[in-house]
Amino acid sequence: MLGRRVTLRDVAEQAGVHPSTASRAINERTRSLVDDQTVDRVLQAADRLGYRPDTLARGLKTNRTFTVGMLLPDLTNPLFPPIVRGIEDGLERAEYTVILANTDNDSDKERTVLRALLGRRIDGLILATAQREPPPAIRELIAARLPMVLVNRTMDDQSVSSVSGDDRHGIRLAVEHLVGLGHTRIAHVGGPQRTSTGLTRHDSFVESMSRCGLDVDADLIEFAHWFREAPGAEAFHRLLTRRPDVTAVVAANDLIALGCYDVLVERDLTVGTDVSVVGYNDMLFADKLCPPLTTVRVPHYQIGLRAAQLVLDEIGERSTEAVQLRLPASLVERASTGLPRDAR
Amino acid sequence: MLGRRVTLRDVAEQAGVHPSTASRAINERTRSLVDDQTVDRVLQAADRLGYRPDTLARGLKTNRTFTVGMLLPDLTNPLFPPIVRGIEDGLERAEYTVILANTDNDSDKERTVLRALLGRRIDGLILATAQREPPPAIRELIAARLPMVLVNRTMDDQSVSSVSGDDRHGIRLAVEHLVGLGHTRIAHVGGPQRTSTGLTRHDSFVESMSRCGLDVDADLIEFAHWFREAPGAEAFHRLLTRRPDVTAVVAANDLIALGCYDVLVERDLTVGTDVSVVGYNDMLFADKLCPPLTTVRVPHYQIGLRAAQLVLDEIGERSTEAVQLRLPASLVERASTGLPRDAR
DNA sequence: TTGAAAGCGCTAACAT
């Protein structure tokens, strides 16, 4: 099976035809050019020998590698596995595969891994690392019209397609849920504002509060440097020190919400009774946390699936319009939210 | 940058040398064959033009694709992201990349994706799906001497290298911890016995119990069909119905432990006080569960890292001996274990 | 309908 690779020439020889004929017979697209009987002979020979087309050699000729690259901050962030899984499944039918590259939010590393991906002649790129303002390397690729799709984020320049959840609506659901419970002093721990997710969620928080007739004091908002537990905890710590009267907090994502949990526990406050917490993403095990986290569900697997389809479309046709897909978000109520403590 | 790819010929032309000279100058391994000044000229030209070697074309010639494949059941199982991340990081320095393929524990799918991987001429294979008895396709690859490394699992035939945690010791730590707390009626919800992990953990459970002077009644053991919550819950349900007197359970992994949580909650029993539960893996958020899970920590990232090194070694040298690497496991005590209820 | 020939971008023998 590996001793020596079975090549198209071997198949052609077996079938008693020229390699180019064998190629035509094996490729679905060109099969109609070949006599039916010949097709049969070739296919049988291929089968008998266990022939497997060499994707690379084919790519060298056709200028297609059947590979897309994906840039993401870190696969161990629970947000990404379902997205990646969706992408993989979406690419599979087209016999495409994805090569992942973790950037660890480091722009040097991003450049390096991007370089490696381009060295492999990827046919397209999926970005989960997009900032609102793309770095020069990405800008160049856009200019060069490399098929590209953003997941979970958008760029200010909307000439690149994206698939994300409806963050504006999601945050509104979160705020309305808390207001419905009777909360009025609601805080927001936002994410980095250089990302569209951070910006949109913050923006929607402010808007939704106003819409509910609540003042949004600037003290009620603090930003985490990054969408992780520790920066979330730091931000919420600052906020709570300044405004110990808040009864609820909307976190920009679930990991930041976990950071808020830590701060509350440290201050001997009970999550859900003393202070309500809402997260964002409904990540894996959000339902198993202590207490189970009320959060906004985003269809991550679907996001990945649609992103795969979009990038395949762009690879297929030379000119598709950029689209901004926004999949619906929904609220999942669990035990981390409850009536405000002064209503008890 | 993409308009037309910069090729080695372009670089050679710029530098006023023959393409093969340019190739030698650019490749570190052959650089010494070229005059220093020429090297400089070539490197400068390459830099100026933004040349990036074409990994595929190179692979076609050298019979190396700088790619390894990885078969895993499902990336969204929290066990895998840290392992994959370790593999990716371990391969990076060698400019290798990994292509993931999810099998969903379906042997048909495994064959299909394996076929796709082989079509890409992977230089090696990392298996996270190993059963104790490998399927024929894998057996063929072993016979063909495709560099291969197992992660987190081993095969009965030890001719393939593997990297895993020390399951035998890990389970022993779990049992001793429970015995130390005073438990005597300790159950085990095992994993599938066709996997080495399932088998070893069960085996070590029996051995460790005996070593502690406790009888291992056959009723105290039940197996989950698979390492996930639902099968774990079903198994523990059967067990508890038969033996409601157990005060502690050692689960074959954390997800099975979560299944046990569900069963206990359903029966109005409190995890950690009514029944103690120990998991295995210390997966992401095991510390944030309700209650935080006592479990055995396995260094997954390190497992991935070492696996990457091993497969690179095997790819590099034509004949390395198979090794079975076992990295140390340790117990992490949290709130899901406590004194037996009859000791309170 | 099939064959011949060329070439994708690169590297490795061989020749100079």
Place this chain on the structure above:
DNA sequence: ATGTTAGCGCTTTCAA
């Protein structure tokens, strides 16, 4: 130290 040549496995003109 460098150039020449050939070819990895495949597809795609162009001819027949």
